[in-house]
Amino acid sequence: MTENKTLYAAYAAKIEAVLAALAAEGALPADTSFANVAVEPPRDPSHGDLATNAAMVLAKPAKTNPRALAEQIVAKLEAEPSVTSAQIAGPGFINLRLEHSEWLAELTTIQSSGDDYGRSSMGEGRVVNVEYVSANPTGPMHMGHCRGAVVGDALASLLEFAGHKVTREYYINDAGGQVDVLARSAHLRYREALGEDIGEIPEGLYPGDYLKPIGEYLAKELGDKQLGEPEEEWLPYFRAEAVEKMMDLIKSDLAMLGIHHDVFSSEAALHLAGKPDEAEAWLRAHDLVYDGVLEAPKGKAPPDDWEPVELPLFRSTRFGDDQDRPIKKSNGTWTYFGADLAYHMQKAENADELIDIWGADHAGTVKRIKAAVAALSEGQGTPIPFDVKLVQMVQLMRGGExxxxxxxxxxxxxxxxxxxxxxxxxxxxxxxxxKPEAQMEFDFAKVVEASKDNPVFYVQYAHARVRSTLRKAKDAGFEPSAESLDLLGDEELALIRTAAQFPRIIESAAKAREAHRIAFYLYDLAAELHAFWNLGNDDPQKRFIVEHDKALTQARLFLAQAIGQVIRNGLDVLGVEAVESL
Incomplete structure (x- = not known):
């Protein structure tokens, strides 16, 4: 890929060069960091084309007030031929106005960059492990998994687009009691497949019909060999087979969503490899696990069945948790936290950063697992950035019910x-x-409405309009051309300004680990495209195709083509098709 410098990146570089010059002149300390200097659109478009907070964030190290520093920055920026004005606003913000040619040039950058427009090298190839879905292998994927699956997958794509190397990981919880329940449920369906009348599914077993094919498969493979055998004889085999078949079903369901993981890690394999024991040994060697007794459950009096038991406890209070946490149960088996701690230790061996996508019902465990990863990475010498994104459940509705x-x-x-x-x-x-942390209703009736209130329709319709316009123009003998872009007016320039924000939005969304920002941006861009389109309903001269004005038509088609490219690139990051027609 040949990287084309986009407008916002170019002006960030210009401003950094100005700041470097001021540092060379002694107006700023030589070692001043420009990391927090931002270049973005002003909140009020009437204030200009670009705004920077440079004077605001650098005034303190410069030992001056923001407006005084802003005056020095403005003096240098006004010398830039492409800057028509540089003005100080409020306490020290700087607003810039640019030559129109700068925005028109961005259209050619979009055109030459194509599918790579907005792609960034910001991630510098750092390896990010994104773990998402990780549903128990006890049933097909359902609505409770869907939102986290999409959020995780879109985030992984966003990070890749922003220059990271991403490992998409699924953690198979195949070591707990739920997989024994699955095995027993599969055995029941096995007996049914062999002709036994099993009646009502007993309480405590999984009742879904999705287990019938597994029972039929096992009946075909085993015949009646496992009928009448004691549970301890058939349970391990049925557990392994049922988990394997359920994971096949889960992978198939995820593929329907366009989701494919790079790594499937097994909790059972983690235990078999002795990873929890390794983690405990390492933590004990670094005084992060000790043998102690938990406090009684909070309340007026401990429950009748509570008794103090000495357990191996992780010093999570050292890392901000409200109490130390057991890594083993009183019977010697690992707690979920103990196994999870070892799992994250394993993941950190092959990544520069970890991100977990969890359901909001796991909010209570965030603090302790962050404490564990902080402890492990601190002890290994290189702290591993670790983030947990919580995703709220979705309420399914149909027509409000x-x-x-x-x-x-x-x-x-x-x-x-x-x-x-x-x-x-x-x-x-x-x-x-x-936002993933916000409650959501998914109304089957509303999500297929052809209206502005339906975001996916609104954005896809914008792309379809562009493609339809280009097809219609071609039939009429018009082709997009950059030769007469200077014919574009203020309405078109407003649309270009929004399109030009895409690379900046990609980087800010990647830094915040928030893929939904791309969806929000695409909706805004689509709204501006539809608004410009609607101008042509009242004034034929505002249409993309003006039959008596070839030069203007070619310029607007070039604009339309660029807007379509940006929408297509954004949708691709989100894993959504940019449709050709609706």
Whole structure:
């Protein structure tokens, strides 16, 4: 890829050069960091084209007030031929106005960059492990997994687009009691497949019909060999086979969403490899695990069955937790936290940074696992950045009423059910149309509406309009051309200014680890495109195709082509198709 310097990057470089010159002149300390200097659009477009906080963030190290430093910065920026004005606003912000040719040149940058427009080298190839979904392998993917799956996958794509190397990981929780329940449920379906009337599914077993194919497969493989055998004889085999088949189903469901993981890590394999024991030994050697007794549960009096037991405790209070946490149970088996701690230690061996996508119901464990990773990485000499993104559940609705559960699954709506009804793109974009930590309703009726209130339709319609316009223009003998871009007016320039923000939005979203910012941006860009389009309804001279003005038409088609490219690139990051027509 040949990297084309985008407008915001070019002006960030110009401002940094000005600051470096001031440092050379002694107006700034020689070792001043410019890391917090931002170049962005002003909040009020009437104030200019670009704004920078340089004077605000550097005044303190310069031992001066922001406006005084801003005056020095402005004096140098006004010498730039492409800057028509540089003005100080408020306590020291600097607003710049640029020659129109700067914005027009950005259209050619979009055109020459194509699918790489907005791509960044910001990540510098750092390896980021993004773990997401990690559902228990006890049933098909359902709505409870969907939002986290999409958020994690879009974040992974965003980080790759911003220059990181990403490992997409799925942690298979195949070592707990739930997989024994799965094995027993599969054995019941095995007996059913051999002709036994199993009656009602017993309480405590998984009732969904999705286990019937597994029972049929096992009946075909085993015949009646396992009928009448004691549980301890058949349980390990049924556990392994059921988990394998459930993971096949889960992978198939995720593929319907366009999601594919690079690594599937098994909790059972983690234990078999002795990783929790290794983690405990390392933590004890560094005085981070000790044998102690937990405090009694808070309340007026401890429960009747509570008794003090000495357990190995991780010193999580040293890292901000409210109490130290046991890594083993009283029977000697590992707590979920103990195994999770070892798992993160394993992940950190092959990554520069860790990101976990969890359901909001796991909020209570964030502090302790962050403490564990902080301890482990600190002890290993290189602190590993670790972030946990919490995702709220989604309430399924139909016309404002809660959706009834799926018969096939037993007690939930599957991802397959959703995609079959509304399509993958609708599911993915809708899951990213709100911040992950915000509550969400997914109304099957509303998400397929052809209206401005439906974000996925609104954005895809914008791209479809562009493609339709280009096809229509070609049939009429017009082609996009950059030769007469100077014919574009203020309305077109406003659209270009928004399109030009895409690379900046990519980098800011990647830094914040928030893929939904791309969805928000695309909606705003689509709104501006639709608004410009609508001008042509009242004034034919404002249309993209003005039949009697070839030069203006070619320039507007070049603009339309660029806007379509930006929308397409953004949708690609989100894993949503840029449709050709609607």
């Amino acid at each position: 809660p959706v009834k559960m799926s018969k096939r699954s037993g007690n939930f709506i599957t991802i397959a059910d959703m995609i079959e009804e509304v399509g993958r793109d609708v599911v993915r974009f809708t899951m990213l149309s709100r």
